[in-house]
Amino acid sequence: MNGRKTLVEEGTQFKGSLTSDCPIEVKGRVEGDLTAPALSVSTSGAVHGKVKVAEMKSQGELAGEFDADLVQLSGTVKDNTVIRAKSLEVKLAPANGKMQVVFGECELEVGSEQPAKEVAKEVAKEKTPSARPPADAAPPTETNGSPSVRPPPAT
Amino acid sequence: MPELTADVVLRKIKSGEKVERADLRGLVMPKAMLEGVSFRRCDLDGANFEGARLAKAIFKNASLREAFLAGADLREANLENADLEGANLQGANLVGANLNRANLEGANLQGADLGGARLTHAQLDSAKLGGANLVAAQLSHADLSDADLSTAKLDEADLTSAILTDANLEEASLVGARLRDAKLDGVNVKNANLTNADAPGLQPGGDATGRIKRYFGKGDVLRNAALEFDAGASVEIESLFEQCTIALGEGTELVVGKSGLLSGCQIRGAGKITIHGKFVERETPGIVGVTQLVVSAGGSMVGAVEQPAENTRFAFEPGCYLRMKIQPKKERPSEKTGKGGRQR
Numbered sequence A: 001m002n003g004r005k006t007l008v009e010e011g012t013q014f015k016g017s018l019t020s021d022c023p024i025e026v027k028g029r030v031e032g033d034l035t036a037p038a039l040s041v042s043t044s045g046a047v048h049g050k051v052k053v054a055e056m057k058s059q060g061e062l063a064g065e066f067d068a069d070l071v072q073l074s075g076t077v078k079d080n081t082v083i084r085a086k087s088l089e090v091k092l093a094p095a096n097g098k099m100q101v102v103f104g105e106c107e108l109e110v111g112s113e114q115p116a117k118e119v120a121k122e123v124a125k126e127k128t129p130s131a132r133p134p135a136d137a138a139p140p141t142e143t144n145g146s147p148s149v150r151p152p153p154a155t
Numbered sequence B: 001m002p003e004l005t006a007d008v009v010l011r012k013i014k015s016g017e018k019v020e021r022a023d024l025r026g027l028v029m030p031k032a033m034l035e036g037v038s039f040r041r042c043d044l045d046g047a048n049f050e051g052a053r054l055a056k057a058i059f060k061n062a063s064l065r066e067a068f069l070a071g072a073d074l075r076e077a078n079l080e081n082a083d084l085e086g087a088n089l090q091g092a093n094l095v096g097a098n099l100n101r102a103n104l105e106g107a108n109l110q111g112a113d114l115g116g117a118r119l120t121h122a123q124l125d126s127a128k129l130g131g132a133n134l135v136a137a138q139l140s141h142a143d144l145s146d147a148d149l150s151t152a153k154l155d156e157a158d159l160t161s162a163i164l165t166d167a168n169l170e171e172a173s174l175v176g177a178r179l180r181d182a183k184l185d186g187v188n189v190k191n192a193n194l195t196n197a198d199a200p201g202l203q204p205g206g207d208a209t210g211r212i213k214r215y216f217g218k219g220d221v222l223r224n225a226a227l228e229f230d231a232g233a234s235v236e237i238e239s240l241f242e243q244c245t246i247a248l249g250e251g252t253e254l255v256v257g258k259s260g261l262l263s264g265c266q267i268r269g270a271g272k273i274t275i276h277g278k279f280v281e282r283e284t285p286g287i288v289g290v291t292q293l294v295v296s297a298g299g300s301m302v303g304a305v306e307q308p309a310e311n312t313r314f315a316f317e318p319g320c321y322l323r324m325k326i327q328p329k330k331e332r333p334s335e336k337t338g339k340g341g342r343q344r
Helices: A114-126 B006-014
Strands: A006-008 A013-019 A024-026 A029-041 A046-058 A061-073 A075-077 A081-089 A101-103 A106-110 B213-216 B221-223 B226-229 B234-237 B240-242 B245-248 B253-256 B261-269 B272-275 B278-281 B292-295 B300-306 B313-316 B321-327
Touching: A006 A029, A024 A046, A029 A061, B253 B261, B292 B300
Parallel strands: A006 A024, A013 A029, A024 A029, A029 A046, A046 A061, A061 A075, A061 A081, A075 A101, A081 A106, B213 B234, B221 B240, B226 B245, B234 B253, B240 B261, B245 B261, B253 B272, B261 B278, B272 B292, B278 B300, B292 B313, B300 B321
Antiparallel strands: A106 B321
């Protein structure tokens, strides 16, 4: 892209549909649909709408529907937001530090379908009906209200 | 180029001349016979003494940054206050050596023999000491933060007031070791032998906070169970849990290992969850009130998370699989009346 980018500067509000063949950087506020190879939302930026990009890096505020291959997230995700991505990265905030991401009521769909099928397969594989106790049977490892304790295996 | 070549250094040594304070950077003397020679205050950065015989040699206040000393015989050598940052001492024999106040930051001491060595106030942060012999070594006030001491032998070692923050002591032997006043935050003592060790707050199979790990091994199956883990407990699951409810006390750490699969389960309470394996909820939300949720690369989480009032700290690594709904805290009738809200 030769360093070209579309910039929505701080203090700017954009409403409508924006399609670009170069990366979009949002420092201001966008309400509407965005399509671009990449989207970067800075701490002062906000994007509310439908977004379709290959890469998205956000430190600002997101609301709406976001489809991307790679997502790096910090900042705020507002209510009623859906993020679909092949890969999502959210770093862990320090215990007493500022939240990395504050999530409102939202949905995350990350990764391909394969693991879900694997989960179902593993559950089916590990289920052995003959060994299964009745639903009201006592848990097999309970003693004095606390679970059994074994040392980790030697490796 | 060093000020003196290897030949000149050898000639000087043979003739009884001193090589102290010399600029010997990059000197190449592998397998050289240099027992008892004094390199005091010499600049030996990047020098190669691989397999050299340096017993009782004097390197006091010398600079040996990035020096190559693998397999060298440094028995009873004096390396006090020497700068050995990033040096390679793999398999070196340092029995009885004086390394007091030496800088060994990031040095490679894997498999080195440091039996009875003096390392008080030594800087060993991020040093690689895996499999090293440190039996009866004096390590009081040494900085071993982030050091790898896995499988190292530290029997009878003096680690009084040492800094072991985030050090790895997995499978290390610490029989009779002294760890009084040592800083032990985040130290890993998994499978370490702490028999007769003077280590207040440290327990074998636990961590620096003294908590015992509850471990559910691979191949085990737990169904329809209701489990409660007390505040501060540490739990690792490599098993299959089906239709289980798990209550976490405040600060309890629950790790679903790579082989762990929680199918149709629900987890509640102000704990911290790390998922390397898989979690699939039964009732929604599958996870309620946790303070921290990490899904690592290769981890899988299918279900809803109800955050506590102060929000959950999330972390997701690239490569994780999520079909996740995140919800705000919901007020429940039991919480309004103050009954049964707390899981312990």
